[in-house]
Amino acid sequence: MATQPMRPPLKPVAAHSAFGDLSPAIVRELETVSLTNHYPTGAVLFSEGQAPRGIYLVESGLVKLSVCASDGRTLILRIAQTGEALGVASTIGARDYEATAEAQQPCDVTFIRQSDVLRMMRVHGEFALWITQLLSRDYNSTCREIRTLMLSGSASEKLARLLVGWLDDRPASSHPTRMKVPLTHEEIGQMIGTSRETVTRLMAGFRKQRMIAQEGATLVVSNRLALESLITA
Amino acid sequence: MATQPMRPPLKPVAAHSAFGDLSPAIVRELETVSLTNHYPTGAVLFSEGQAPRGIYLVESGLVKLSVCASDGRTLILRIAQTGEALGVASTIGARDYEATAEAQQPCDVTFIRQSDVLRMMRVHGEFALWITQLLSRDYNSTCREIRTLMLSGSASEKLARLLVGWLDDRPASSHPTRMKVPLTHEEIGQMIGTSRETVTRLMAGFRKQRMIAQEGATLVVSNRLALESLITA
DNA sequence: CCCTCATGGTGATTGAGATCACACACAGCT
């Protein structure tokens, strides 16, 4: 749980500019209106229900996107990585932020004000298309999320899906069966919509069946196929 | 359940053009590349997993957007109404359609090819912004969906949410407590992620407690506040 | 007119998982 009152922007950082494949002229203009900040773990970039200020581009680190109910229960929509954009839909549509964004690790994040985003979209079709592609990625991943959350019967299936999903969208460089998992069981539960205890029990079950093993904070998927066989149900 | 093989486009219709507030020049150009068709109930506009062909603008009628699991269970993402756009994210991002779109009532739907969408977005920043606003609406409503589906504990809360939600996003003209519900209990169940029987029982319970009443296919919400008190949990 | 199929209505049974209630391990403090 984040310590609620955490003043957002801290030490500015040299802009490495993960502006992708935009043309140099546009990148130059963006650099004049963007601002890259560093956030420590737990810092809140924006909160559910706030009026949109602009968009956030993750340059490094991990950012947790979550929504929460009045009774305190929380659902983590996704953990955004380098290259992902946050708050795009709300900024474009002028609707309140739908989720809360919180640094899951120390992050560098570039901010662009709403007015600048809208102005540049009008002027540069290429930039508009780029933004829209970011948004469409968000949309697609959200659809996937809703599908796996609702159409996967058992909690064990959801967990298995999450684990193999993690294996897949990691940099191809690293070892294909080992990964660091910087999430507590509580947070994993919030990702798949189950209680912390259920996550603990399922992980224990997976371990007992030699599907996974743990070495400190590193998770080793020792039998990926067995995990995958839990999917589909 | 839709009769699977249903050839899409049928009788062309005069384009009333729900192109919103776009400038006349752009509307004129759009009219040269768009095509409005009529679809009977049950017709499939596109299916989950297909390569994107373009975007669909609902001119009249209702279109059901759903995803389904391998075991046949189905989740209805939303029922799109006049003015809504379908397939935008997939068309922009060049990813397969995430859902299946099926005419829930006889519909008129305008189609624009992917290549035309992308070309016009590059050329006309205003058009790009318009498209992005459509997409951001989709995104926001999908976030709402995921929130109510996952963060509402009981099935009765989800159903209550659905009903009052329906009351709200209806044309302000009609009677505020009466509405036609063109959905079966099965379909309602697919919207809130519960079984048909549970929907039947809940509706019976609501009726017994005088929260709602039914007059044929028309639903009367006789005690909206009682329904709303079920929300929050 | 009877048949059939889709839908609505209800009971009985069952199970997966939430919840409550602990105990344990391993930090980082002072």
Next chain:
DNA sequence: AGCTGTGTGTGATCTCAATCACCATGAGGG
């Protein structure tokens, strides 16, 4: 050392809703 806090591991219950099973209704169609 001792404390405190956060994360994990596990048992015992309990509850909601899925599931199975069946009947009623009503519309359409030969």
